[in-house]
Amino acid sequence: MSTPTKALTFIFLALAFSMMARPNDSLKIKASYHEVNFFVEDNEACLKCHGEANFLLEDEPNERSAVKRMGPTKIVDRDNFYTSVHKSFACTDCHSYDFMTFPHSLESRFEESPMCMDCHGYDESFAQYHFEDIEAEFAESTHNTEGFNCWSCHDPHSYKAFMRNADDLAEAILYDNNMCLRCHADFSKFSMLSDREEIILVESHDWLPNQVSHFANMRCIECHTEINDSILIAHKIMPKSDAVKNCTECHSKDSRLMHTLYKFESLEQRKGGFINGIIINNSYVIGANQNIWLNRLSLLVFGMTLLVIGFHTYLRIKKQKKS
Secondary structure, eight states: OOHHHHHHHHHHHHHHHHHHHSOOGGGGOOHHHHHHOSOHHHHHHHHHHHTSSEEEEEETTTTEEEEEEOOGGGOOOHHHHTTSTTTTOOGGGTSOGGGGSSSOOHHHHTOOOOOHHHHHTTOGGGGGGOHHHHHHHHHTSTTOSTTOOHHHHSOTTTOOOTGGGOSOHHHHHHHHHHHHHHHHTOHHHHHHHOOSOOOOHHHHTTTSSSHHHHHHHSOTHHHHBOOOTTSSSOOOBOOGGGSOOOGGGTSSTTOGGGGTTTGGGTTOOEETTEETGGGGGTOOOTTTSOBHHHHHHHHHHHHHHHHHHHHHHHHHHHHHHHO
């Protein structure tokens, strides 16, 4: 290869390397971000690294640089963040200004992360969500172990309050169950929080009939939490030995589902004469979706049948006496 060709090749590779290491951040910012957040440009100081799979590490005094991979748990997806419950936040609302210095100091890396109750606890503006009751439930939960906290399930950079604003219940169920499956279906994550052996969910639920239908239409917490009528979503995860395995807990007139999955729509108790009729919007649950008029009709038919049998018996007895 001639010297000019080598030079052109080197320039081309350098240019390609530069484009990879320094993506055009302005192309990643959508107009919708500005509609929900006043700090989009400020946040880009963080997301130009933490919003990418790779980041550029520079050592200017020694005139050297290298592209490094960002740890998966440190990547913040812009779309997820700007549609989450914290979409209006600046990064520094929760994280120390020390993080604005790069590379980050060791002191900042050991900074204690804020918890939900630091903002949401004992604040009248959040009273309707009963965060204090949620904290009390979590304290009694089997999840209350070392290293496990609110963020273990509710990623502050992406969490959406699906159940509270559910237009599509199936989508909300999938979203909630995926929070459980992130650990319970991934042993590499599960083993970081527990020394228990790996759980094969299909096998551990082999007692459950029609698994596919149950998994698609029910949240894990329907059977694995203790009912609490004061909060929308129960947070007291019970030991597996206390999980609900009695079918009639849900498949009955006083269905457990009305106190859990359908609690947020509890005002619409009956629809078209059906008890727990709100359930029928998404599925029919045997035993839970009884119909008042069908129940009355069946009692009437049963009563008429008994009446006919009784009258027939009376006529036969009367006929025998005459003969």
